[in-house]
Amino acid sequence: MQKIQSLSKQTQELYIAAKSARERSYSPYSSHKVGAAIRTSDGKIFSGCNIENSSYGATVCAERVAIQKAVSEGHAKITEVVVITDSNPPWPPCGMCRQVIAEFGDNTLVHTTNLVGDAESFKFADIFPRAFTPDHLLSRR
């Protein structure tokens, strides 16, 4: 496992943003605080935390909150994602978040991290191969 300090300045910047967002996690049901931060192709950073709901299915993961903030502000190409929890090993993005990253990803790098600075980095395509993407719909006959 790598340490966050050994990764690029840009990635460490995302880690700090994800860690602060995690503090704002609304997770009274699972008690699992998750934070995420993403970088978009124009260099902007957006962060998010998981937001749970008493109707459990309405819960939104940290990654999707960050992505929704970015897309709704006009930044729809994601190049890098950092997820942080207090877990060992760090948590990877769930399947639903992977599908959403597939929609907006642009050669995306994903880093799973935790509060003690463990970090594992993946090319998104390696953790979500053969994704269903906008290309499939847009190229239909």
Ligand code: THU
């Ligand atoms: N969660 C995330 O925020 N991101 C993930 O990729 C995995 C799960 C949240 C959802 C829920 O609030 C809690 O973690 C437990 O599943």
